[in-house]
Amino acid sequence: xxxxVDTVKLFVSGGDGGxxxxxxxxxxxxxxxxxxxxxxxNGGDVILEVSExxxxxxxxxxxxxxxxxxxxxxxxDNQEGKNxxxxxxxxxxxxxxxxxxxxxxxxxxxxxxYVIAQGGRGGLGNAALASRKRKAPGFALLGEPGQERTVTxxxxxxxxxxxxxxxxxxxxxxxxAMSSARPKIADYPFTTLVPNLGVVDADGLxxxxxxxxxxxxxxxxxxxxxxxxxxxxxxxxxxVHVLDAATFETERDPVSDLKVIEHELAxxxxxxxDVEGYVPLGQRPRIIVINKIDIPDGREMAQMQRAExxxxxxxxxxxxxxxxxxxxxxxxxxANAVAEQRAQLPEPQVPEVVEVEPVGRRRGSDFTVTTTDVxxxxxxxxxxxxxxxxxxxxxxxxxxxxxxLADRLKQAGxxxxxxxxxxxxGDPVVIxxxxxxxxxxxxxxxxxxxxxxxxxxxxxxxxxxxxxTRKERKARYHxxxxxxxxxxxxLWTERESxxxxxxxxx
Ligand SMILES: Nc1nc2c(ncn2[C@@H]2O[C@H](COP(=O)(O)OP(=O)(O)OP(=O)(O)O)[C@@H](O)[C@H]2O)c(=O)[nH]1
Ligand SMILES: [Mg+2]
Numbered sequence: 001x002x003x004x005v006d007t008v009k010l011f012v013s014g015g016d017g018g019x020x021x022x023x024x025x026x027x028x029x030x031x032x033x034x035x036x037x038x039x040x041x042n043g044g045d046v047i048l049e050v051s052e053x054x055x056x057x058x059x060x061x062x063x064x065x066x067x068x069x070x071x072x073x074x075x076x077d078n079q080e081g082k083n084x085x086x087x088x089x090x091x092x093x094x095x096x097x098x099x100x101x102x103x104x105x106x107x108x109x110x111x112x113x114y115v116i117a118q119g120g121r122g123g124l125g126n127a128a129l130a131s132r133k134r135k136a137p138g139f140a141l142l143g144e145p146g147q148e149r150t151v152t153x154x155x156x157x158x159x160x161x162x163x164x165x166x167x168x169x170x171x172x173x174x175x176x177a178m179s180s181a182r183p184k185i186a187d188y189p190f191t192t193l194v195p196n197l198g199v200v201d202a203d204g205l206x207x208x209x210x211x212x213x214x215x216x217x218x219x220x221x222x223x224x225x226x227x228x229x230x231x232x233x234x235x236x237x238x239x240v241h242v243l244d245a246a247t248f249e250t251e252r253d254p255v256s257d258l259k260v261i262e263h264e265l266a267x268x269x270x271x272x273x274d275v276e277g278y279v280p281l282g283q284r285p286r287i288i289v290i291n292k293i294d295i296p297d298g299r300e301m302a303q304m305q306r307a308e309x310x311x312x313x314x315x316x317x318x319x320x321x322x323x324x325x326x327x328x329x330x331x332x333x334x335a336n337a338v339a340e341q342r343a344q345l346p347e348p349q350v351p352e353v354v355e356v357e358p359v360g361r362r363r364g365s366d367f368t369v370t371t372t373d374v375x376x377x378x379x380x381x382x383x384x385x386x387x388x389x390x391x392x393x394x395x396x397x398x399x400x401x402x403x404x405l406a407d408r409l410k411q412a413g414x415x416x417x418x419x420x421x422x423x424x425x426g427d428p429v430v431i432x433x434x435x436x437x438x439x440x441x442x443x444x445x446x447x448x449x450x451x452x453x454x455x456x457x458x459x460x461x462x463x464x465x466x467x468x469t470r471k472e473r474k475a476r477y478h479x480x481x482x483x484x485x486x487x488x489x490x491l492w493t494e495r496e497s498x499x500x501x502x503x504x505x506x
Contacts, residue, residue, distance in 0.1 A: 015043025
Protein backbone atom coordinates (compact mmCIF):
# COMPACT_ATOMS: atom_id res chain seq x y z
CA UNK A 1 0.00 0.00 0.00
CA UNK A 2 2.72 2.39 -0.90
CA UNK A 3 0.51 4.98 -2.47
CA UNK A 4 -2.18 5.20 0.16
CA VAL A 5 -1.62 5.94 3.81
CA ASP A 6 -4.60 6.41 6.02
CA THR A 7 -3.11 6.49 9.51
CA VAL A 8 0.02 8.34 10.41
CA LYS A 9 1.76 9.53 13.54
CA LEU A 10 2.65 13.20 13.46
CA PHE A 11 5.00 15.12 15.72
CA VAL A 12 4.31 18.83 15.77
CA SER A 13 5.81 21.73 17.62
CA GLY A 14 4.87 25.37 17.63
CA GLY A 15 7.66 27.90 17.36
CA ASP A 16 9.22 29.26 20.55
CA GLY A 17 8.47 32.83 21.51
CA GLY A 18 11.40 35.22 21.27
CA UNK A 19 12.83 36.57 24.53
CA UNK A 20 12.01 40.05 25.65
CA UNK A 21 14.91 42.47 25.81
CA UNK A 22 16.18 44.35 28.86
CA UNK A 23 17.78 47.55 27.67
CA UNK A 24 18.15 51.12 28.83
CA UNK A 25 18.06 54.10 26.49
CA UNK A 26 21.41 55.80 26.15
CA UNK A 27 21.28 59.52 25.91
CA UNK A 28 24.05 62.04 26.05
CA UNK A 29 24.65 63.37 29.56
CA UNK A 30 21.94 61.07 30.91
CA UNK A 31 23.48 57.91 32.25
CA UNK A 32 20.12 56.34 32.93
CA UNK A 33 17.43 56.85 30.35
CA UNK A 34 14.15 54.96 30.40
CA UNK A 35 13.84 51.27 29.64
CA UNK A 36 13.61 50.59 25.91
CA UNK A 37 13.84 46.79 25.57
CA UNK A 38 11.31 45.50 23.03
CA UNK A 39 9.08 42.43 23.25
CA UNK A 40 10.03 39.14 21.67
CA UNK A 41 8.03 37.93 18.66
CA ASN A 42 5.49 35.12 18.99
CA GLY A 43 6.34 31.64 17.77
CA GLY A 44 4.36 30.42 14.75
CA ASP A 45 1.48 27.91 15.07
CA VAL A 46 1.21 24.57 13.31
CA ILE A 47 -2.19 24.46 11.63
CA LEU A 48 -4.01 21.58 9.92
CA GLU A 49 -6.15 22.66 6.98
CA VAL A 50 -8.54 20.57 4.90
CA SER A 51 -7.52 20.81 1.27
CA GLU A 52 -9.18 19.45 -1.86
CA UNK A 53 -5.78 18.93 -3.45
CA UNK A 54 -4.82 16.31 -0.91
CA UNK A 55 -6.26 12.80 -0.87
CA UNK A 56 -3.79 10.88 1.29
CA UNK A 57 -1.68 11.39 4.39
CA UNK A 58 1.37 10.11 2.54
CA UNK A 59 3.39 13.31 2.97
CA UNK A 60 3.23 13.00 6.73
CA UNK A 61 4.22 9.37 6.56
CA UNK A 62 7.38 10.45 4.76
CA UNK A 63 8.18 13.38 7.05
CA UNK A 64 6.29 13.16 10.31
CA UNK A 65 8.09 15.97 12.14
CA UNK A 66 6.70 19.43 11.51
CA UNK A 67 7.49 22.60 13.37
CA UNK A 68 6.72 26.27 12.99
CA UNK A 69 9.22 29.10 13.05
CA UNK A 70 10.46 30.68 16.28
CA UNK A 71 9.83 34.31 17.12
CA UNK A 72 12.94 36.49 17.22
CA UNK A 73 14.06 38.31 20.38
CA UNK A 74 13.17 41.89 21.09
CA UNK A 75 15.91 44.51 20.88
CA UNK A 76 16.88 47.82 22.35
CA ASP A 77 15.36 51.04 21.07
CA ASN A 78 11.93 49.43 21.50
CA GLN A 79 12.38 47.08 18.57
CA GLU A 80 9.93 44.22 18.68
CA GLY A 81 11.01 40.75 17.62
CA LYS A 82 9.49 39.26 14.47
CA ASN A 83 6.70 36.72 14.78
CA UNK A 84 7.54 33.23 13.54
CA UNK A 85 5.69 32.08 10.40
CA UNK A 86 2.80 29.65 10.87
CA UNK A 87 3.09 26.29 9.19
CA UNK A 88 -0.08 25.15 7.42
CA UNK A 89 -0.34 21.41 6.84
CA UNK A 90 -2.89 20.41 4.18
CA UNK A 91 -4.87 17.27 5.01
CA UNK A 92 -7.63 15.41 3.14
CA UNK A 93 -11.23 16.03 4.02
CA UNK A 94 -12.27 13.45 6.60
CA UNK A 95 -9.08 13.52 8.63
CA UNK A 96 -9.61 12.68 12.27
CA UNK A 97 -7.00 13.87 14.77
CA UNK A 98 -6.35 11.77 17.87
CA UNK A 99 -4.17 12.28 20.89
CA UNK A 100 -3.66 9.42 23.35
CA UNK A 101 -6.37 7.50 21.54
CA UNK A 102 -8.98 10.26 21.96
CA UNK A 103 -10.52 12.17 19.09
CA UNK A 104 -9.49 15.81 19.49
CA UNK A 105 -10.59 17.10 16.10
CA UNK A 106 -12.73 15.84 13.26
CA UNK A 107 -11.87 17.69 10.08
CA UNK A 108 -14.91 16.79 8.03
CA UNK A 109 -15.77 20.18 6.52
CA UNK A 110 -14.11 21.63 3.44
CA UNK A 111 -11.34 24.10 4.27
CA UNK A 112 -11.71 23.48 7.98
CA UNK A 113 -8.71 24.58 10.02
CA TYR A 114 -7.36 23.42 13.32
CA VAL A 115 -4.46 24.79 15.33
CA ILE A 116 -2.65 21.64 16.37
CA ALA A 117 0.36 23.21 18.12
CA GLN A 118 0.39 26.76 19.33
CA GLY A 119 3.48 28.90 19.13
CA GLY A 120 4.87 30.27 22.39
CA ARG A 121 4.22 33.90 23.12
CA GLY A 122 7.12 36.29 22.96
CA GLY A 123 8.45 37.58 26.29
CA LEU A 124 7.77 41.15 27.31
CA GLY A 125 10.71 43.51 27.12
CA ASN A 126 11.60 45.72 30.05
CA ALA A 127 9.86 48.69 28.44
CA ALA A 128 6.54 46.85 28.60
CA LEU A 129 7.26 45.64 32.15
CA ALA A 130 7.87 49.16 33.47
CA SER A 131 5.25 50.44 35.85
CA ARG A 132 4.93 53.33 38.21
CA LYS A 133 6.64 51.34 40.93
CA ARG A 134 9.09 49.52 38.73
CA LYS A 135 10.34 52.38 36.60
CA ALA A 136 13.28 50.72 34.89
CA PRO A 137 13.14 46.95 35.24
CA GLY A 138 16.52 45.32 34.87
CA PHE A 139 15.03 42.20 33.40
CA ALA A 140 12.73 40.99 30.66
CA LEU A 141 10.52 37.94 30.29
CA LEU A 142 11.68 34.91 28.36
CA GLY A 143 9.69 33.73 25.39
CA GLU A 144 7.43 30.75 26.06
CA PRO A 145 8.30 27.45 24.46
CA GLY A 146 5.99 26.37 21.64
CA GLN A 147 3.50 23.61 22.26
CA GLU A 148 4.71 20.10 21.40
CA ARG A 149 2.32 17.32 20.57
CA THR A 150 2.29 13.84 19.19
CA VAL A 151 -0.95 13.06 17.40
CA THR A 152 -2.33 10.43 15.10
CA UNK A 153 -4.03 11.44 11.88
CA UNK A 154 -6.57 9.01 10.55
CA UNK A 155 -8.44 9.27 7.29
CA UNK A 156 -12.11 8.37 7.29
CA UNK A 157 -13.44 8.77 3.77
CA UNK A 158 -16.25 11.19 3.25
CA UNK A 159 -18.83 9.83 0.84
CA UNK A 160 -22.61 9.82 0.50
CA UNK A 161 -22.93 6.14 -0.28
CA UNK A 162 -20.85 3.20 0.91
CA UNK A 163 -20.78 -0.17 -0.85
CA UNK A 164 -20.33 -3.03 1.60
CA UNK A 165 -20.21 -6.75 1.06
CA UNK A 166 -18.15 -9.91 1.04
CA UNK A 167 -14.94 -10.01 -1.00
CA UNK A 168 -15.62 -10.54 -4.72
CA UNK A 169 -19.30 -9.57 -4.43
CA UNK A 170 -18.72 -7.04 -7.20
CA UNK A 171 -18.39 -3.73 -5.30
CA UNK A 172 -15.51 -2.46 -7.40
CA UNK A 173 -17.27 -3.62 -10.56
CA UNK A 174 -20.36 -1.67 -9.50
CA UNK A 175 -18.53 1.58 -8.71
CA UNK A 176 -16.72 1.43 -12.03
CA ALA A 177 -20.03 0.84 -13.82
CA MET A 178 -21.66 3.82 -12.11
CA SER A 179 -18.85 6.37 -11.96
CA SER A 180 -15.59 7.18 -13.63
CA ALA A 181 -13.62 5.51 -10.83
CA ARG A 182 -11.50 2.65 -12.18
CA PRO A 183 -10.52 0.38 -9.30
CA LYS A 184 -8.88 -2.96 -9.86
CA ILE A 185 -11.35 -5.79 -10.44
CA ALA A 186 -10.38 -9.44 -10.12
CA ASP A 187 -11.84 -12.79 -9.19
CA TYR A 188 -9.83 -13.28 -6.02
CA PRO A 189 -10.85 -11.95 -2.56
CA PHE A 190 -9.45 -8.69 -1.17
CA THR A 191 -8.64 -7.24 -4.55
CA THR A 192 -9.52 -3.88 -3.10
CA LEU A 193 -7.31 -2.98 -0.15
CA VAL A 194 -7.95 0.74 0.03
CA PRO A 195 -11.23 2.56 -0.45
CA ASN A 196 -12.04 4.01 -3.86
CA LEU A 197 -14.18 7.08 -4.25
CA GLY A 198 -16.38 7.58 -7.30
CA VAL A 199 -18.46 10.61 -8.24
CA VAL A 200 -21.90 10.09 -9.79
CA ASP A 201 -23.74 12.81 -11.68
CA ALA A 202 -27.44 12.00 -11.71
CA ASP A 203 -29.80 14.64 -13.10
CA GLY A 204 -28.13 17.58 -11.43
CA LEU A 205 -27.44 15.75 -8.21
CA UNK A 206 -23.79 14.98 -7.62
CA UNK A 207 -22.94 12.39 -5.06
CA UNK A 208 -20.01 10.25 -4.09
CA UNK A 209 -19.78 6.48 -3.65
CA UNK A 210 -17.11 4.72 -1.63
CA UNK A 211 -16.07 1.19 -2.58
CA UNK A 212 -14.68 -0.36 0.58
CA UNK A 213 -12.60 -3.52 0.86
CA UNK A 214 -14.53 -6.73 1.42
CA UNK A 215 -15.88 -7.63 4.85
CA UNK A 216 -15.83 -11.06 6.43
CA UNK A 217 -17.38 -12.47 9.61
CA UNK A 218 -15.61 -11.02 12.65
CA UNK A 219 -14.72 -7.81 10.85
CA UNK A 220 -15.97 -5.66 13.73
CA UNK A 221 -13.47 -7.43 15.99
CA UNK A 222 -10.73 -6.67 13.52
CA UNK A 223 -10.66 -9.88 11.47
CA UNK A 224 -9.40 -9.55 7.93
CA UNK A 225 -8.59 -5.87 8.39
CA UNK A 226 -12.30 -5.38 8.97
CA UNK A 227 -11.87 -2.54 11.46
CA UNK A 228 -9.67 -0.65 9.05
CA UNK A 229 -12.33 -0.96 6.40
CA UNK A 230 -15.40 -0.25 8.48
CA UNK A 231 -13.72 3.00 9.48
CA UNK A 232 -14.23 4.19 5.94
CA UNK A 233 -17.97 3.89 5.95
CA UNK A 234 -18.45 5.81 9.20
CA UNK A 235 -19.24 9.02 7.40
CA UNK A 236 -21.42 7.61 4.65
CA UNK A 237 -25.10 8.52 4.85
CA UNK A 238 -26.43 5.54 2.90
CA UNK A 239 -25.16 1.97 3.05
CA VAL A 240 -25.56 -0.32 0.04
CA HIS A 241 -25.28 -4.06 0.56
CA VAL A 242 -23.77 -5.68 -2.50
CA LEU A 243 -24.76 -9.36 -2.41
CA ASP A 244 -23.24 -12.03 -4.62
CA ALA A 245 -26.00 -14.17 -6.14
CA ALA A 246 -23.55 -16.44 -7.93
CA THR A 247 -20.92 -17.33 -5.36
CA PHE A 248 -19.27 -20.73 -5.63
CA GLU A 249 -19.08 -21.10 -1.89
CA THR A 250 -21.87 -23.53 -1.07
CA GLU A 251 -22.47 -22.39 2.52
CA ARG A 252 -23.14 -18.82 1.38
CA ASP A 253 -26.17 -17.16 -0.22
CA PRO A 254 -27.41 -13.54 -0.37
CA VAL A 255 -29.62 -13.77 2.74
CA SER A 256 -26.95 -15.30 4.99
CA ASP A 257 -24.31 -12.89 3.64
CA LEU A 258 -26.58 -9.98 4.46
CA LYS A 259 -27.06 -11.24 8.01
CA VAL A 260 -23.31 -11.57 8.51
CA ILE A 261 -22.59 -8.03 7.30
CA GLU A 262 -25.50 -6.61 9.30
CA HIS A 263 -24.11 -8.27 12.40
CA GLU A 264 -20.73 -6.62 11.82
CA LEU A 265 -22.29 -3.20 11.31
CA ALA A 266 -24.23 -3.53 14.53
CA UNK A 267 -21.12 -4.63 16.43
CA UNK A 268 -18.93 -1.83 15.22
CA UNK A 269 -18.03 0.74 17.88
CA UNK A 270 -16.91 3.96 16.34
CA UNK A 271 -14.53 6.33 18.06
CA UNK A 272 -16.66 9.06 16.50
CA UNK A 273 -19.51 7.84 18.70
CA ASP A 274 -19.45 10.97 20.82
CA VAL A 275 -19.16 13.40 17.92
CA GLU A 276 -22.34 15.40 17.46
CA GLY A 277 -24.67 14.06 14.83
CA TYR A 278 -23.03 10.64 14.59
CA VAL A 279 -25.48 7.90 13.66
CA PRO A 280 -24.39 4.32 14.49
CA LEU A 281 -23.77 2.21 11.39
CA GLY A 282 -26.60 -0.12 12.33
CA GLN A 283 -29.08 2.78 12.10
CA ARG A 284 -28.20 4.20 8.69
CA PRO A 285 -30.53 3.84 5.71
CA ARG A 286 -29.73 0.78 3.59
CA ILE A 287 -30.32 -0.41 0.07
CA ILE A 288 -29.95 -4.06 -0.94
CA VAL A 289 -28.37 -4.93 -4.27
CA ILE A 290 -28.31 -8.51 -5.61
CA ASN A 291 -25.46 -8.66 -8.11
CA LYS A 292 -24.44 -11.01 -10.95
CA ILE A 293 -27.91 -11.76 -12.33
CA ASP A 294 -26.34 -12.05 -15.80
CA ILE A 295 -25.30 -15.52 -14.68
CA PRO A 296 -28.33 -17.86 -14.94
CA ASP A 297 -27.75 -19.38 -11.50
CA GLY A 298 -27.44 -15.89 -10.12
CA ARG A 299 -30.75 -14.73 -11.57
CA GLU A 300 -32.47 -17.80 -10.21
CA MET A 301 -30.96 -17.27 -6.76
CA ALA A 302 -32.08 -13.62 -6.81
CA GLN A 303 -35.64 -14.53 -7.65
CA MET A 304 -35.65 -17.21 -5.00
CA GLN A 305 -34.47 -15.00 -2.18
CA ARG A 306 -36.03 -11.69 -3.17
CA ALA A 307 -39.02 -11.97 -0.83
CA GLU A 308 -36.86 -12.93 2.12
CA UNK A 309 -34.57 -9.98 1.44
CA UNK A 310 -37.49 -7.58 1.10
CA UNK A 311 -38.62 -8.68 4.55
CA UNK A 312 -35.66 -6.75 6.01
CA UNK A 313 -37.60 -3.61 5.07
CA UNK A 314 -35.13 -2.00 2.69
CA UNK A 315 -35.45 -1.50 -1.10
CA UNK A 316 -34.09 -4.46 -3.11
CA UNK A 317 -32.51 -4.21 -6.59
CA UNK A 318 -31.39 -6.97 -8.91
CA UNK A 319 -28.49 -5.93 -11.10
CA UNK A 320 -25.52 -6.99 -13.13
CA UNK A 321 -22.43 -4.86 -12.80
CA UNK A 322 -21.13 -6.51 -15.96
CA UNK A 323 -24.10 -6.06 -18.35
CA UNK A 324 -25.38 -2.94 -16.49
CA UNK A 325 -28.85 -4.46 -16.19
CA UNK A 326 -30.82 -2.71 -13.44
CA UNK A 327 -28.25 0.05 -12.94
CA UNK A 328 -30.55 2.88 -14.08
CA UNK A 329 -33.14 2.08 -11.42
CA UNK A 330 -30.45 1.67 -8.79
CA UNK A 331 -28.93 5.02 -9.78
CA UNK A 332 -32.26 6.80 -9.26
CA UNK A 333 -32.86 5.09 -5.94
CA UNK A 334 -29.42 6.11 -4.68
CA ALA A 335 -29.92 9.70 -5.83
CA ASN A 336 -33.24 9.84 -3.99
CA ALA A 337 -31.80 8.36 -0.83
CA VAL A 338 -28.90 10.81 -0.90
CA ALA A 339 -31.21 13.77 -1.52
CA GLU A 340 -33.39 12.66 1.38
CA GLN A 341 -30.40 12.40 3.70
CA ARG A 342 -29.11 15.81 2.68
CA ALA A 343 -32.52 17.36 3.28
CA GLN A 344 -32.37 16.09 6.83
CA LEU A 345 -29.12 17.88 7.55
CA PRO A 346 -29.69 20.96 9.69
CA GLU A 347 -27.91 23.22 7.19
CA PRO A 348 -26.75 22.72 3.64
CA GLN A 349 -23.13 21.69 3.65
CA VAL A 350 -21.74 24.68 1.82
CA PRO A 351 -18.01 24.97 1.94
CA GLU A 352 -17.06 27.21 4.79
CA VAL A 353 -14.10 27.82 6.97
CA VAL A 354 -14.70 26.38 10.39
CA GLU A 355 -12.26 27.71 12.92
CA VAL A 356 -12.02 25.39 15.86
CA GLU A 357 -11.08 26.89 19.17
CA PRO A 358 -7.43 25.97 19.41
CA VAL A 359 -6.59 23.42 22.03
CA GLY A 360 -4.53 24.36 25.01
CA ARG A 361 -5.13 28.07 24.94
CA ARG A 362 -2.81 28.75 27.76
CA ARG A 363 -4.67 31.41 29.64
CA GLY A 364 -6.07 31.90 33.07
CA SER A 365 -4.48 31.73 36.47
CA ASP A 366 -6.41 28.79 37.89
CA PHE A 367 -4.11 26.47 39.76
CA THR A 368 -4.14 23.58 42.18
CA VAL A 369 -1.94 22.83 45.19
CA THR A 370 -1.31 19.20 46.12
CA THR A 371 1.53 17.26 47.67
CA THR A 372 3.92 15.08 45.73
CA ASP A 373 7.29 13.41 45.91
CA VAL A 374 10.30 15.20 44.45
CA UNK A 375 13.52 13.17 44.62
CA UNK A 376 12.34 11.44 47.74
CA UNK A 377 11.25 14.63 49.46
CA UNK A 378 7.70 15.54 50.16
CA UNK A 379 6.93 18.72 48.26
CA UNK A 380 3.97 20.95 47.63
CA UNK A 381 3.10 20.97 43.99
CA UNK A 382 1.49 23.90 42.21
CA UNK A 383 -0.04 23.14 38.83
CA UNK A 384 -1.81 25.56 36.52
CA UNK A 385 -1.33 26.75 32.96
CA UNK A 386 -0.95 30.38 34.02
CA UNK A 387 1.54 29.86 36.85
CA UNK A 388 3.58 27.38 34.85
CA UNK A 389 3.73 29.85 31.99
CA UNK A 390 5.06 32.54 34.33
CA UNK A 391 7.78 30.18 35.49
CA UNK A 392 8.76 29.42 31.90
CA UNK A 393 9.05 33.16 31.27
CA UNK A 394 11.41 33.69 34.18
CA UNK A 395 15.15 34.14 33.82
CA UNK A 396 16.31 32.52 37.06
CA UNK A 397 19.75 34.05 36.70
CA UNK A 398 18.23 37.45 37.35
CA UNK A 399 17.04 38.14 40.89
CA UNK A 400 14.78 40.94 39.81
CA UNK A 401 13.05 38.61 37.38
CA UNK A 402 12.64 36.05 40.16
CA UNK A 403 11.21 38.76 42.43
CA UNK A 404 8.76 39.66 39.69
CA LEU A 405 7.69 36.00 39.52
CA ALA A 406 7.19 35.97 43.31
CA ASP A 407 4.97 39.04 43.02
CA ARG A 408 2.89 37.41 40.32
CA LEU A 409 2.50 34.22 42.31
CA LYS A 410 1.47 36.08 45.40
CA GLN A 411 -1.01 38.18 43.49
CA ALA A 412 -2.58 35.08 41.98
CA GLY A 413 -3.09 33.72 45.50
CA UNK A 414 -0.49 30.95 45.33
CA UNK A 415 1.02 31.94 48.71
CA UNK A 416 -2.35 31.91 50.42
CA UNK A 417 -3.17 28.55 48.89
CA UNK A 418 0.13 27.11 50.13
CA UNK A 419 -0.60 28.31 53.66
CA UNK A 420 -4.01 26.77 53.41
CA UNK A 421 -2.54 23.49 52.21
CA UNK A 422 -0.31 23.42 55.28
CA UNK A 423 3.02 24.39 53.75
CA UNK A 424 5.62 25.55 56.26
CA UNK A 425 8.54 27.89 55.65
CA GLY A 426 11.38 25.94 54.07
CA ASP A 427 9.14 23.28 52.59
CA PRO A 428 10.03 22.41 49.03
CA VAL A 429 7.55 23.68 46.51
CA VAL A 430 7.50 22.56 42.89
CA ILE A 431 5.74 24.54 40.20
CA UNK A 432 4.87 22.34 37.24
CA UNK A 433 5.37 18.60 36.73
CA UNK A 434 7.26 16.79 39.51
CA UNK A 435 9.99 15.64 37.08
CA UNK A 436 10.59 18.87 35.21
CA UNK A 437 9.10 21.68 37.27
CA UNK A 438 11.00 24.39 39.13
CA UNK A 439 11.70 23.49 42.77
CA UNK A 440 12.43 26.03 45.48
CA UNK A 441 12.22 26.42 49.22
CA UNK A 442 9.18 28.31 50.18
CA UNK A 443 9.79 31.63 51.92
CA UNK A 444 6.39 33.09 52.71
CA UNK A 445 7.94 35.98 54.63
CA UNK A 446 8.97 37.58 51.35
CA UNK A 447 7.26 40.88 51.06
CA UNK A 448 5.75 41.78 47.79
CA UNK A 449 6.43 45.03 46.11
CA UNK A 450 8.71 47.07 44.03
CA UNK A 451 9.60 49.29 47.01
CA UNK A 452 12.27 46.70 47.80
CA UNK A 453 13.89 47.03 44.44
CA UNK A 454 17.55 47.86 44.44
CA UNK A 455 19.90 48.20 41.53
CA UNK A 456 18.78 46.77 38.21
CA UNK A 457 18.70 43.02 38.02
CA UNK A 458 18.67 42.62 41.79
CA UNK A 459 15.95 42.31 44.38
CA UNK A 460 16.55 43.12 48.05
CA UNK A 461 14.49 40.11 49.01
CA UNK A 462 16.94 37.83 47.31
CA UNK A 463 19.98 39.32 49.03
CA UNK A 464 21.90 36.83 51.07
CA UNK A 465 19.97 33.92 49.77
CA UNK A 466 21.03 34.15 46.16
CA UNK A 467 19.70 31.56 43.77
CA UNK A 468 20.55 28.30 45.43
CA THR A 469 21.54 25.31 43.37
CA ARG A 470 19.53 22.17 43.90
CA LYS A 471 22.40 20.79 46.00
CA GLU A 472 22.66 23.85 48.23
CA ARG A 473 18.94 23.99 48.45
CA LYS A 474 18.81 20.40 49.59
CA ALA A 475 21.54 20.93 52.17
CA ARG A 476 19.81 24.01 53.47
CA TYR A 477 16.57 22.17 53.54
CA HIS A 478 18.06 19.50 55.75
CA UNK A 479 19.50 22.12 58.12
CA UNK A 480 16.10 23.63 58.44
CA UNK A 481 14.65 20.20 58.89
CA UNK A 482 16.90 19.70 61.89
CA UNK A 483 16.03 23.06 63.37
CA UNK A 484 12.38 22.49 62.96
CA UNK A 485 12.46 18.82 63.65
CA UNK A 486 10.78 19.06 67.00
CA UNK A 487 8.00 21.31 65.83
CA UNK A 488 7.49 19.24 62.70
CA UNK A 489 7.40 16.02 64.64
CA UNK A 490 4.48 17.38 66.57
CA LEU A 491 2.67 18.55 63.48
CA TRP A 492 3.15 15.22 61.80
CA THR A 493 1.73 13.41 64.79
CA GLU A 494 -1.30 15.61 64.55
CA ARG A 495 -1.57 14.97 60.85
CA GLU A 496 -1.20 11.23 61.25
CA SER A 497 -3.93 11.25 63.87
CA UNK A 498 -6.20 12.85 61.31
CA UNK A 499 -6.41 16.34 62.73
CA UNK A 500 -5.32 17.67 59.37
CA UNK A 501 -6.72 16.77 56.05
CA UNK A 502 -4.17 15.87 53.46
CA UNK A 503 -4.78 18.25 50.57
CA UNK A 504 -3.80 15.58 48.06
CA UNK A 505 -6.53 13.27 49.25
CA UNK A 506 -9.33 15.75 48.89
N1 LIG B 1 -20.71 -12.30 -14.16
C1 LIG B 1 -20.53 -11.30 -13.35
N2 LIG B 1 -19.37 -11.17 -12.74
C2 LIG B 1 -19.20 -10.10 -11.92
C3 LIG B 1 -20.20 -9.13 -11.73
N3 LIG B 1 -19.73 -8.20 -10.88
C4 LIG B 1 -18.48 -8.58 -10.58
N4 LIG B 1 -18.15 -9.71 -11.20
C5 LIG B 1 -16.87 -10.44 -11.10
O1 LIG B 1 -16.63 -10.79 -9.75
C6 LIG B 1 -15.25 -10.71 -9.45
C7 LIG B 1 -15.05 -9.78 -8.28
O2 LIG B 1 -15.42 -8.47 -8.63
P1 LIG B 1 -14.91 -7.20 -7.87
O3 LIG B 1 -15.65 -6.03 -8.41
O4 LIG B 1 -13.43 -7.15 -7.90
O5 LIG B 1 -15.43 -7.55 -6.42
P2 LIG B 1 -15.20 -6.73 -5.05
O6 LIG B 1 -16.47 -6.82 -4.30
O7 LIG B 1 -14.71 -5.38 -5.36
O8 LIG B 1 -14.11 -7.64 -4.37
P3 LIG B 1 -13.02 -7.23 -3.25
O9 LIG B 1 -12.38 -5.97 -3.72
O10 LIG B 1 -12.08 -8.36 -3.23
O11 LIG B 1 -13.76 -7.07 -1.97
C8 LIG B 1 -14.59 -10.21 -10.71
O12 LIG B 1 -14.06 -11.31 -11.41
C9 LIG B 1 -15.70 -9.59 -11.49
O13 LIG B 1 -15.50 -9.62 -12.88
C10 LIG B 1 -21.44 -9.31 -12.42
O14 LIG B 1 -22.39 -8.54 -12.31
N5 LIG B 1 -21.54 -10.42 -13.22
MG1 LIG C 1 -13.00 -4.51 -4.89
